Amino acid sequence: MESTARIVQLASMIASHTEAINDYLNDRGFRTPSFSLDALDSPGIPSDAVNIQAARASVISACSELKDLLTGPRNLLKFQWTDYVSVKAILRFKLDQSFDVDSSTTFKKMSEFSGLDERTVRRIVRHGIINHRFFRENEPGVITHSALTAILAQDPAARNSLVVELDEFWPAGVHMADAMEQWPNSEECNETGFTVANHTTKSMYDFFADHPDRGGRFARYFSKPEPVAAADEILDNYDWAKKRKMVDVGGSHGAVAIGIARRFQDIQCIVQDLPGPVAEGESRLPGDLKDRVTFMAHDFFKPQPVEADVYFFRSIFHNWPDKYCIKILQNLVPILKTGARIIIHERVLPGLERLDTADAMRAINLDVGMQQLLNAQQRELHEWPELFRRADHRFHYVGAYHPEGAIRWIIEAEWQDEEMGGTA
Template structure:
């Protein structure tokens, strides 16, 4: 009787099979093989018409992660992974002293030149750069003492948006992670956004929003981090806008979604609501031909809604707030709601047990804990959405949630029945 195939053998076979698919695709498309060299492609250009190749890539990534853990073993996994307490020290120093910008992409440098550029001594430059190389693929040292860019530092050196994102993650997110347990102990089960790991990390009694309002440089940097996401994420093609006449983008920032809807559906009137400075900036950037159909209005969604519309749209708003505040947001819509009005919430849903091992699931769960540490907020599971509407008002009827193909966000919908 043949022995049963072991899990590590299954994973090894899967990795070989799916990697072969990827390699065949790259060859057929005359694309270079993946690399971390400075001239490498920034991402694999897999087209939407090839979902099989996208799935193969994810399968390999997930299998590699599981195989690595299995071969590490439980005892070693219980210990901190490589360089845990120094994990991001080199990245933070490289960004702070702009070492990635100390020499041109395509050129080389030395520890001595980096020292002169930054003001740090050669010993500290050497230890920081080598830590970055071995842990994060930041820079390369193929010849002793001669430093060149890797694909990662080449991107950072020329892409200010990516650089800003990494600075926010290192300076704002990372320090709060180590304070999560402290905050949970100090304020058990709190739903207040100033009783958080972020508040402890900043030695503050203010919420993240209030603290950034007091420190505009940090606030502007944080805003740029999230302003990169301008995609409609399947919304335009997977919601019946042709049947609607008006929408309110609540907390809509500079109006990217409302503008996209108005451009695609010329019969639609779109209102964008946010805080005063935000909507003023959005209005100033609005194309002239949309000014009669995209209207910016100052509004706090914790106050009564005044605009009557067919659809009230919320993109990644509810995950910033604990249940008690999300319920209040829904209740404050009621004064303006007409029978049949729809509430569309556009954000991630936490995965069920059947998909907890996927890359997307890991991202969603990591984001959920991130919202806890920043704001005492949360991502929600599927069953929590109808419960939230029910707790807000009996006049809401939950219609369900669906995820457009290839999208990260779900379209979560309810109807006002009065």
């Protein structure tokens, strides 16, 4: 007897899991997903509903695979080269902000608002409707908001994120292969798809320093608050109670250090970053923590001036190629005391056994994204011990731990003087 065809397996999985999700939402009086104006921003499934969250992830994955199978390899090779053209135009000319969320408009009114001719508005808006569910046209020529454009019109952070992704990240990706050809195997931050796209010889961060409007948009993109679980990962899963002094290197406004100081009363925390974030962090610091959390302007490409028990790096190393990460570690060496710990809090690229998960796709996409912007990278688990070894053989790799449900891994090394012996 022949095995069940994959497309039937997928269809059955989609049907059964979708029914379970629908029953869950109905039983609790939750609204079912839609794209109507009053739709929920997300399906509204609580994070603690583990089975339903897993069912949702399975449905999304299965739908994608089923769509690809029924599209077929030859048609999958066709590149949708107009895909996000309408979205960029809608954002650039603020068509999503041209009328109130609870009202309607016409192509003519959008034309008058934007300065674009009516025919151009019509073709751009209809492209957005059919490809991205931007706007709705239930009557000929009468445009209302969809759930997506309603979010853009009312949520500046969501709108800014999409602008940054399309105006900064996308052009860099288009030119990444050009940069790879021009500078083969480069580890320089100014030899990237971003530098080609922007006709510059500067790295992305140096370029943004010269273009404060774009730099400000980029900074706001990363100022979004993280879920509480992500903020608590490092607090709940490391033994801070035994430490007396930690340095949060590149710690921005000090969110991690403040969390540690609040929970562990005997630890001193120093937050290091460039002068701007340090000044902002100091201005926000709660008064009751000023005796245990301090801020210091410091460039981690210069020697570390503070002796501590722990040096903490959160999402720092993925911004830099190996040669620069090695320099960051080597700049710690002169001040390190025996037993000092280095903690790196980062995503880790998945192994082959997890490549079919949504988390794996996000990590791999981010890895390529770091290359197109900075020639930087996410790293696989086996690459971390080697990075420490290349920096100095006295860094002894302790191991890595991935808290359940966490975004990042906790990667740790210990500094040992040569006379102590041991193996990395």
